[in-house]
Amino acid sequence: MASELRVDTLKDSSGNNSVGMAYVAEGSAKAWVNYVGSSGSSNQSFNIASTTDVATGKTQPNYTNNFNADNYTVTCGGNRNGTTAGDSQAMAYFNALTGSVTFTTTTLGGTFSDFSSASGSAIGDLA
Amino acid sequence: MSKAAELAEFGGGISGGTNAVEGLIKAWCSHDSGTLDDSFNLSSLSDDGTGLYTMNLDTNMSNAVYIVFNCGAPHSSSPARSGNSFGLQSGNGTVDNRATSSVPVASLTMASKDDNAFLQDRNHIMHAISGDLA
Numbered sequence: 001m002a003s004e005l006r007v008d009t010l011k012d013s014s015g016n017n018s019v020g021m022a023y024v025a026e027g028s029a030k031a032w033v034n035y036v037g038s039s040g041s042s043n044q045s046f047n048i049a050s051t052t053d054v055a056t057g058k059t060q061p062n063y064t065n066n067f068n069a070d071n072y073t074v075t076c077g078g079n080r081n082g083t084t085a086g087d088s089q090a091m092a093y094f095n096a097l098t099g100s101v102t103f104t105t106t107t108l109g110g111t112f113s114d115f116s117s118a119s120g121s122a123i124g125d126l127a
Numbered sequence: 128m129s130k131a132a133e134l135a136e137f138g139g140g141i142s143g144g145t146n147a148v149e150g151l152i153k154a155w156c157s158h159d160s161g162t163l164d165d166s167f168n169l170s171s172l173s174d175d176g177t178g179l180y181t182m183n184l185d186t187n188m189s190n191a192v193y194i195v196f197n198c199g200a201p202h203s204s205s206p207a208r209s210g211n212s213f214g215l216q217s218g219n220g221t222v223d224n225r226a227t228s229s230v231p232v233a234s235l236t237m238a239s240k241d242d243n244a245f246l247q248d249r250n251h252i253m254h255a256i257s258g259d260l261a
Contacts, residue, residue: 012148017259023168026167027168072165073198073255092199092200095200096251123155123255124157
């Protein structure tokens with residue numbers, strides 16, 4: 001039977017790096033994914049049931065366990081083609097829902113473009 | 128007091144040691160042009176003018192070197208563009224995407240800019256901070 005650990009503070013084995021359990025619960029990314037833009041397929045992920053290739057430059061990861069509201073925090077970043085240094089690129093989230101988030105990737109000029117590698121994470125409260 | 132070398136999932140499938148503490152996000156928020164939607168470890172969010180927002184931390188960071196992640200929706204006037212930028216506002220209009228020695232431990236001012244580097248408000252902005260707490 002799995003056990004439940006109830007503690008107030010988490011430290012490393014040397015007794016350093018102390019944080020309260022609120023930071024463990026609130027500060028943990030509840031979902032993250034690294035995906036290939038052209039196909040939408042994920043390389044690695046956590047709490048992601050599937051990724052949908054919506055269109056060129058738009059990819060939608062779908063959560064296994066949903067968020068309790070759509071006002072959670074998202075971070076993202078990516079690499080457009082993996083070879084050209086200084087290649088202009090940009091990534092943002094387009095729509096955050098309790099069950100999914102849609103990321104957009106574009107050239108800096110605003111043209112939708114599939115990135116060779118894109119990553120995103122979501123932080124907040126699960127349902 | 129016991130000291131575990133690592134945390135492990137029952138069954139041994141997943142484990143994490145020091146990284147479990149160091150890798151946590153210590154503060155985060157989502158807001159619409161300065162109006163908070165949700166947050167953690169924030170005493171307040173200040174709207175410092177067009178495109179400028181200051182996160183005031185409840186519990187401070189231990190020093191001025193920490194990591195900041197920013198993200199946001201494209202501006203409504205250019206919905207196809209995700210090229211709008213975010214960065215730290217370190218004074219005199221200078222924007223730097225990295226935390227530097229000039230970053231205070233108790234608060235952090237972020238700048239939101241359009242494609243031409245002009246300050247710009249927008250809805251649905253997110254910030255997250257990782258590093259060591261005081």
